[in-house]
Amino acid sequence: MSWHGDSYQKHFDDQAAAGVDVHGEASFVVGLDPAPRSVLDAGCGTGRVAIELARRGVRVTGVDVDQSMLDTARRRAPHLDWIRADLSQLDLGRQFDAVVMAGNVLLFTRPGTEASVVRACARHLAPGGALVAGFQLDRDYGVDAYDAHCAAAGLTLAQRWSTWDRQPLDPSAAYAVSVHRRTAADQSYFSTLTRSGSKPAANSAACAASTISGDPHA
Numbered sequence: 001m002s003w004h005g006d007s008y009q010k011h012f013d014d015q016a017a018a019g020v021d022v023h024g025e026a027s028f029v030v031g032l033d034p035a036p037r038s039v040l041d042a043g044c045g046t047g048r049v050a051i052e053l054a055r056r057g058v059r060v061t062g063v064d065v066d067q068s069m070l071d072t073a074r075r076r077a078p079h080l081d082w083i084r085a086d087l088s089q090l091d092l093g094r095q096f097d098a099v100v101m102a103g104n105v106l107l108f109t110r111p112g113t114e115a116s117v118v119r120a121c122a123r124h125l126a127p128g129g130a131l132v133a134g135f136q137l138d139r140d141y142g143v144d145a146y147d148a149h150c151a152a153a154g155l156t157l158a159q160r161w162s163t164w165d166r167q168p169l170d171p172s173a174a175y176a177v178s179v180h181r182r183t184a185a186d187q188s189y190f191s192t193l194t195r196s197g198s199k200p201a202a203n204s205a206a207c208a209a210s211t212i213s214g215d216p217h218a
């Protein structure tokens with residue numbers, strides 16, 4: 001799927017001009033405890049979340065695969081860090097306090113690549129960091145599959161809400177905002193791996209295998 005960045009952004013600009021708060025995602029992210037000082041906006045689109053986070057003092061990097069979306073992001077905030085890449089293969093060699101997938105990113109990735117996208121996002125999380133994702137629940141990909149992909153990447157569900165302003169999740173919810181964190185066991189596992197370069201234990205996550213081989217699809 002390809003996007004038209006300016007049209008996408010215009011929708012939010014029109015809403016903002018009409019007085020709608022269009023920064024719920026950024027408010028949610030800065031409200032995490034601890035508040036992240038660095039954020040990877042994964043599937044950043046026109047950068048609307050990253051730009052607002054930067055305005056609030058967060059160091060941000062935006063990654064998206066779509067050229068039109070990134071052109072709009074770059075024009076809106078040329079001073080910020082925008083990278084064109086496929087999340088399913090992302091390896092920036094850097095880690096962030098939080099990785100954010102806002103706006104249904106996981107519903108727009110190529111079907112079958114969701115696990116690789118989650119694994120790559122997990123790889124970019126600093127110890128104790130948070131993976132934040134918000135997506136609709138009426139599509140083929142749901143929270144059960146997402147939780148399984150997070151678990152395989154060494155992440156544990158910490159919080160789940162139905163909106164970005166932290167309304168509780170109930171069975172009729174149409175949307176979920178999830179916060180996953182890397183477990184302590186996995187953190188020590190990853191630091192052991194980094195120090196020794198050794199092979200993972202038998203129960204290690206698929207994420208670890210890909211870290212060793214360098215192949216995000218391993």
Ligand SMILES: C[S@@+](CC[C@H](N)C(=O)[O-])C[C@H]1O[C@@H](n2cnc3c(N)ncnc32)[C@H](O)[C@@H]1O
Nearest residue numbers: 043044045064065066069086087102103108109
């Ligand atoms: C609905 S837009 C959301 C954009 C932005 N996060 C927001 O909330 O406004 C979904 C974005 O995900 C991006 N995307 C989908 N799959 C991707 C992938 N594999 N790698 C990088 N970006 C991807 C699309 O290009 C698109 O910009």
